[in-house]
Amino acid sequence: MEEHPEKTTIVLFSGDLDKAIAAFIIANGAAAYDHEVTIFFTFWGLNTLRKDAPVRLKKGWLESLFAKMMPRGADKLGLSRMNFAGMGPQMIKHVMKKHRALSLPQLIELAREQGVKLVACTMTMDLLGLQKEELLDGIEYAGVAAYLGDAAEAKVNLFI
Template structure:
């Protein structure tokens, strides 16, 4: 009757490198047989956007957000200002050279391993994001669902 260990990650950041860290930890934990949840909120939701333009009805503010925010895991920027000049392109080259996984592949791997990917419904409401604009296979929930997972969690992180 040994229960599974649990890992929960709040992905708040919309930075490519921080999202990579989140998914590397999540995939590692899943490989170690943890039950893993990534609760994606605020800018973190951008990692879950589809990379094509999806036509949905939006108000003016929501259109602005939709235009300004990066569309999908492959479009995120870097957290580290010192690299602003070179940006995510250099990181992607490095990843490729070392046969490491780029972010979109890490997301796919997480899905395959059964990591629960949750989109924060409050953020979706605030930023005007709709389910059609996000990748498949997500659950939709609020802070209450996150807490229900996290209060039983062994490893809880905010990224």
């Protein structure tokens, strides 16, 4: 008799470093408890998935503007408070290192190793002009219907 694993879903809407860290700590914790975990990245949360290096793509001027103004990847995110023009994130990263806590890029790596499903919301990718080439390789792409399918079967559903 097979038992169905528990499921956990997180919508990561926010593009803040601190909220992304919280999302990945919860996701990794749930995966360690054998939950099937999905993080659904939408709106500013998509920035967490952007590649470090700029990717050359044909874009309209508004999409280029968005691309330029939004942080490029997990290492560039700001804090939801006490950001201080970028000093805040450095302070947080410093104390995280001091306490041997995993950095956000390491938390993302761990999540992938643990089989956490990272799903980019295609509708908001369109709106913000983000293309697959700009996002981390090996993630999935889906819309709100797929999210709801997962969420309706999950015990823990969070919007962050």
